[in-house]
Amino acid sequence: MLRSEGGPLSAERLLKATEVQLDKRALQKLLSLDDRFTRASRRTWALAEWGHDVFKSPSDLIGELVDAHGGRAPVVDVVRVLTDDYGYQENSAKNFISQPPFTSRNGFVRRRGVLSSRKETSAPPPIAADHVPSVDDLIDSIGLD
Incomplete structure (x- = not known):
């Protein structure tokens, strides 16, 4: 079907063109496990031999x-x-x-949890005992900023 159409097709279109009794998710799972096929976009599949960019999450x-x-x-x-x-x-x-x-x-x-090279990578200063920390202070102090 893909070869005759000459381009990527959706799982729905592939199912309509065949007499295979599968639901869309089952077909997508089968296609993803077979090296002959690649996901060309969120909704379409192509033949791997065509060299399409592989869909990324x-x-x-x-x-x-x-x-x-x-x-x-x-x-x-x-x-x-x-x-x-x-x-x-x-x-x-x-x-x-x-x-x-x-x-x-x-x-x-x-x-998350990775400090950028554009910002200081040392640990934040300790929070003073008489200081009530803000949410941002707490997030910074545990490295999640």
Whole structure:
């Protein structure tokens, strides 16, 4: 079917074109386990021999962007790539950047628990006994900022 169409197709389209009795998720699982096929986008599959870029999960994409920006990527850039280049909704993109293993703060996305090379990497100063720490102080003191 893929060869006759000459390009990637969705699992739904593949199922409609065949008489195979599978649900969409079962077909996607089978395709992902077979080296002859690659996921070309969120919704489509291609023949591996075509050499399409392999689909990456939002987490993989965000990780690549964070790495390319030295450990901190501007939120606006990450959201733009996820929405414009990969077709995710803006709300979904914003949700992805705030879920583990990532966090977004002060306009940047980074991996949780990893200090950026652009910021001081020594431990934060201890919190004074007479100081009531803020949530930010607590987060900084355990390395999650």
